[in-house]
Amino acid sequence: xxxxxxxxxxxxxxxxxxxxxxxxxxxxxxxxxxxxxxxxxxxxxxxxxxxxxxxxxxxxxxxxxxxxxxxxxxxxxxxxxxxxxxxxxxxxxxxxxxxxxxxxxxxxxxxxxxxxxxxxxxxxxxxxxxxxxxxxxxxxxxxxxxxxxxxxxxxxxxxxxxxxxxxxxxxxxxxxxxxxxxxxxxxxxxxxxxxxxxxxxxxxxxxxxxxxxxxxxxxxxxxxxxxxxxxxxxxxxxxxxxxxxxxxxxxxxxxxxxxxxxxxxxxxxxxxxxxxxxxxxxxxxxxxxxxxxxxxxxxxxxxxxxxxxxxxxxxxxxxxxxxxxxxxxxxxxxxxxxxxxxxxxxxxxxxxxxxxxxxxxxxxxxxxxxxxxxxxxxxxxxxxxxx
Numbered sequence: 419x420x421x422x423x424x425x426x427x428x429x430x431x432x433x434x435x436x437x438x439x440x441x442x443x444x445x446x447x448x449x450x451x452x453x454x455x456x457x458x459x460x461x462x463x464x465x466x467x468x469x470x471x472x473x474x475x476x477x478x479x480x481x482x483x484x485x486x487x488x489x490x491x492x493x494x495x496x497x498x499x500x501x502x503x504x505x506x507x508x509x510x511x512x513x514x515x516x517x518x519x520x521x522x523x524x525x526x527x528x529x530x531x532x533x534x535x536x537x538x539x540x541x542x543x544x545x546x547x548x549x550x551x552x553x554x555x556x557x558x559x560x561x562x563x564x565x566x567x568x569x570x571x572x573x574x575x576x577x578x579x580x581x582x583x584x585x586x587x588x589x590x591x592x593x594x595x596x597x598x599x600x601x602x603x604x605x606x607x608x609x610x611x612x613x614x615x616x617x618x619x620x621x622x623x624x625x626x627x628x629x630x631x632x633x634x635x636x637x638x639x640x641x642x643x644x645x646x647x648x649x650x651x652x653x654x655x656x657x658x659x660x661x662x663x664x665x666x667x668x669x670x671x672x673x674x675x676x677x678x679x680x681x682x683x684x685x686x687x688x689x690x691x692x693x694x695x696x697x698x699x700x701x702x703x704x705x706x707x708x709x710x711x712x713x714x715x716x717x718x719x720x721x722x723x724x725x726x727x728x729x730x731x732x733x734x735x736x737x738x739x740x741x742x743x744x745x746x747x748x749x750x751x752x753x754x755x756x757x758x759x760x761x762x763x764x765x766x767x768x769x770x771x772x773x774x775x776x777x778x779x780x781x782x783x784x785x786x787x788x789x790x791x792x793x794x795x796x797x798x799x800x801x802x803x804x805x
Contacts, residue, residue, distance in 0.1 A: 420470055420479045420500060422493040424486045424510030425451075427583025432482060434510060443477040446470070451482070463492045470496055474504055484607075486512035490532045490553055513609050514551050517579045520589060521611070523549060528611075533558040539565055539702055541675035542652045545574070550612045556604035559597060565702040568695040571595050573616050580608040616699055621672050623665070629690045629697070630663035640753075640797055641669055643779060647801055648723050648751050650674040657681065657721045659710045659740075660728020664691035667725075668698050678703045679719070681710035681729070711736045720745045726752040734762050738770035741802060750802040760798045767800070774802045 421442070426434035430451045439445055446469065447453065449460045461469060470479060487493035489512035497505045514530060529543040532553040539561075544550055552558065566574070576594040580602065581587050594612065602608065619627070624638065644666055650656065654676045658667035661680040670676050680703065682688050688707050695703060706713050710729045714736060722745045726733060737752070744750055754760040760776075767774050779797040 419504055419506070420474045420481060420497075421506045421508060422481045422483065422487045422497055423508040424488075424491070424493075424512075425482055425484055426510035427485065427513065427516045429584065430484065435482070435508075437508070439480055441478065442480040444469075444473070445480045445482065447482040448484075450484070466492070467496055467499075471499060474500055486510050486515070488512075489514060490530075490534070513553070513579065513582050513607070516582050517551070517577075517589065517609060517611060521577065523611075533561060537561060538653065540653060541671075541677065541701060544701060545612065545614050545699075548614060550614075552610040552612065554608050554610055558610070559594070559599050559602075559604070562610075563595060563597075566595060568692065568700060568703065569595060570696065573614075573699065575613045575615055577611040577613075578602070578608060579611065581606050582609070619672070619698055621669075623669055623672070623698070627697075628663045628665045628668070629693045630665075630687075640779075641666055643797075643799070644725065644727075644751065644753065645670055645673065647777070647799060648725060648749055650676050650723060653677065654722040655679065655719060656723045656725065657740075659724065659726045659733060660730075661691055661705075662687055662728060664694045664705075666727060667703070668694055668700055671700050671703065672698060676723070679717070679721070680705045681713065682707065683709055683729075711739075714739055714743060722748045724748070724750045726750070728753075731759075731762065734759065734766055737763065737766050738772065741770070741772050741804065744804050746804060748804045750804070752800040752802075754798040754800065755796070760800075763800055767802070772802060773805075774800050776800050 423435055425432060428434065432439060432453055443457060445458045446461055446466050447458065448462065451460065466481065470481065473479060481493060483491045483493040486509055487507050488509055497507060518525060518528065527548040528551050529547040530551045531540050531543050533539065534553045534555045571593055574594065576592050577589065578592045579589050650670055652675045656667060656670050656676045656678050658678060659681045661667060661682045664680055667678040667680050671678055680691060682691060691705055709732065711732050721743065724740050724744055741750055752763055754763055777799045779799065
């Protein structure tokens with residue numbers, strides 16, 4: 419039989435356990451715990467998992483985890499691998515509950531993510547509620563600064579909770595985006611609570627909401643078709659090549675909560691994109707200035723979606739390389755507004771023996787009392803599904 423118990427907040431010891439631990443054959447905890455004894459095993463997660471799975475039928479085992487075993491804990495992962503009648507969980511106070519009680523904040527106003535041992539931010543939860551609670555490690559603050567690089571300091575407010583439950587406990591407000599990490603012992607346990615100080619804009623944007631150079635925007639109806647054909651899923655990585663105003667990538671983030679990398683070579687458009695990223699509070703985005711094809715070989719990331727909205731002939735020549743870079747089962751979508759570029763794209767794809775489908779889109783708008791016809795430029799879309 420296995421009992422998984424949390425030690426609650428404070429020192430790494432068993433003082434918060436309100437039951438007799440002497441009845442257990444083995445007590446397992448990690449190396450941070452201060453306790454010692456003949457039946458106490460200090461093991462890493464992998465060793466703990468192996469020991470428990472091999473011995474749960476032979477011994478009475480107590481596995482003590484930090485905080486609450488039901489809160490982002492290795493304990494619950496192990497529990498799911500055991501028969502339900504062979505495991506018992508004894509809960510305790512989590513760092514989240516502890517901090518929210520101190521600050522008198524309701525859990526209904528809070529989303530929670532873990533960046534402890536992780537680099538990927540779940541964009542479906544981050545800054546989507548009034549507050550975001552974050553479990554942290556020594557890399558978390560620098561990771562968040564990168565993710566929020568187009569935010570202004572007054573867009574968020576942040577509470578740092580360090581060594582919660584210890585005598586040296588600190589709960590203080592910090593300027594996260596300008597925080598000097600040398601002021602904090604990043605190896606000690608700490609959490610962040612970020613309050614969103616801005617109001618989300620409409621998910622579907624009007625063209626007028628983007629700062630842009632004349633003609634350098636994918637118009638609203640084309641954005642809708644483009645994003646629909648990209649079949650975006652939350653936390654995908656989208657490359658937007660020839661980003662123009664950045665409208666496609668920005669709306670992809672707002673609607674689908676995807677990570678984005680934008681490529682643009684025109685310096686004037688770069689300035690517009692930066693302002694648009696700031697205005698729309700885009701998280702976890704990168705903006706690369708220069709010839710897009712110069713970056714393809716240097717980036718280590720693997721995009722699940724690639725949208726080519728511009729970039730010229732040199733980018734078109736690189737379509738096979740983009741197909742190679744694209745993640746398995748990813749989608750490459752290419753927009754063309756001239757027959758010259760369309761023919762070049764098809765030739766490049768045919769020579770590389772890459773399968774594709776082509777859609778021709780043509781819309782007409784009407785001005786005034788439907789007495790002035792204003793045809794839009796025809797749009798060709800090439801869609802490639804990587805198998």
